Amino acid sequence: DAEITQSPRHKITETGRQVTLACHQTWNHNNMFWYRQDLGHGLRLIHYSYGVQDTNKGEVSDGYSVSRSNTEDLPLTLESAASSQTSVYFCASSAVRGRTDTQYFGPGTRLTVL
Amino acid sequence: AQTVTQSQPEMSVQEAETVTLSCTYDTSESNYYLFWYKQPPSRQMILVIRQEAYKQQNATENRFSVNFQKAAKSFSLKISDSQLGDTAMYFCAFMKHVVNYGGSQGNLIFGKGTKLSVKP
Numbered sequence: 001d002a003e004i005t006q007s008p009r010h011k012i013t014e015t016g017r018q019v020t021l022a023c024h025q026t027w028n029h030n031n032m033f034w035y036r037q038d039l040g041h042g043l044r045l046i047h048y049s050y051g052v053q054d055t056n057k058g059e060v061s062d063g064y065s066v067s068r069s070n071t072e073d074l075p076l077t078l079e080s081a082a083s084s085q086t087s088v089y090f091c092a093s094s095a096v097r098g099r100t101d102t103q104y105f106g107p108g109t110r111l112t113v114l
Numbered sequence: 115a116q117t118v119t120q121s122q123p124e125m126s127v128q129e130a131e132t133v134t135l136s137c138t139y140d141t142s143e144s145n146y147y148l149f150w151y152k153q154p155p156s157r158q159m160i161l162v163i164r165q166e167a168y169k170q171q172n173a174t175e176n177r178f179s180v181n182f183q184k185a186a187k188s189f190s191l192k193i194s195d196s197q198l199g200d201t202a203m204y205f206c207a208f209m210k211h212v213v214n215y216g217g218s219q220g221n222l223i224f225g226k227g228t229k230l231s232v233k234p
Contacts, residue, residue, distance in 0.1 A: 033221060042205060042224040043159075058221060090159060092222075102149070103222055105159035 003027075006091050006106040014114055019078040021109050023091030031094040032074040033103060034058075034066065036087040043090065049074055081113045116141045118208050120225035127196045128233055134181075135191045135228050137206030145211040148182065148189045149222070154202040162204070165189065167211075196232045203227045 004025040013019050023032065030051050035043040045058030047066040055066050063085060065077045078085055089109045094101040117140045127133035139148070150162040165173045165182050172180050177197075181190045193200055206225040 035222075040226060042226040043222070044224075045221045048221055088157065092159075102161060102164055104161065105151075108157045108159075 004091060004093055004104060004106040006089075006109050008109060009107065010110050010112075012112045012114065013081050015081060015083060017081050019081050019111065021076045021078075021089055021091075021111070023074045023076065023106060024072055025091075025093045025106075026072065027093060027095065027104070028071060029093035029095050029104075030071070031096070031101070031103075032068070033092040033094075034064070034074065034076045035090045035092065036060065036085075037090060037108075038087050046076065046089075047074075078111075081111075083113050085111065086113045087111060116143070116208050116210065116223050118206055118223055118225035120204075120206055120228050122228045123226075124229045124231070126231040126233055127193075129196055129198060131196055132192060132194045133196055133230065135193075135204050135206075135230065137189045137191070137225060139187050139189065139206075139208050141187070141208065141210070143210045147209045147211065148180075149207040149209070150178070150180070150189075150191045151205045151207060151224075152200075152202045153205065153227070154199075159205075163191065193230075198232050198234060201230060201232045203229050 007022045033048040034046040037043045044060050046064050049055050049068040091106040092103040094103045119138045146167045148165045152160045152162050163175045163178050177194045179192045205227045207222040
């Protein structure tokens with residue numbers, strides 16, 4: 001069955017380290033998204049991509065970067081991890097390139113920055 | 115900018131009873147989509163139901179139905195015959211209709227969620 005996976009599921013790192021969170025989907029979806037979830041804020045968009053070589057900043061993109069070299073993967077990189085980036089991170093994807101469509105979510109990655 | 119408000123941080127309901135979760139939103143868009151997502155303790159975000167703003171008929175999915183009031187910008191979720199497995203956080207989300215990928219965002223805007231507890 002097609003799915004969307006995230007790895008690792010849990011990660012502890014130290015302030016200042018570079019961290020990369022992986023997202024992989026096997027639906028062949030064009031659109032991929034990264035959100036963070038914090039208490040009291042719901043989910044907020046970090047970055048999104050409408051296809052290979054396309055990336056865009058979301059609401060809370062400072063300190064994060066993404067790259068899209070193929071359809072299946074959208075890794076999220078924290079260039080220099082900060083304690084404020086302790087959160088749960090969700091990857092999502094949707095089918096139709098650049099058009100409104102239902103988003104399906106991965107299981108999430110809990111990141112702790114000490 | 116669009117905003118989504120869920121005014122009930124927590125709710126509880128007895129098993130087999132009916133509960134309604136509230137959601138209001140603010141937008142100047144005329145064409146958009148609304149969603150309810152469920153997040154159980156496993157943290158997985160699961161789509162419950164979707165409503166297209168141009169459709170007058172309220173969406174239903176088994177025990178889940180919505181009351182969509184476009185003029186009032188209200189989108190409530192009704193859960194009938196509540197089950198213990200319905201215990202979860204429920205998020206209301208808005209997405210504007212996007213056709214041009216060149217410059218527009220097709221992302222979701224979430225409310226802060228309602229924690230629903232179903233009691234035996």
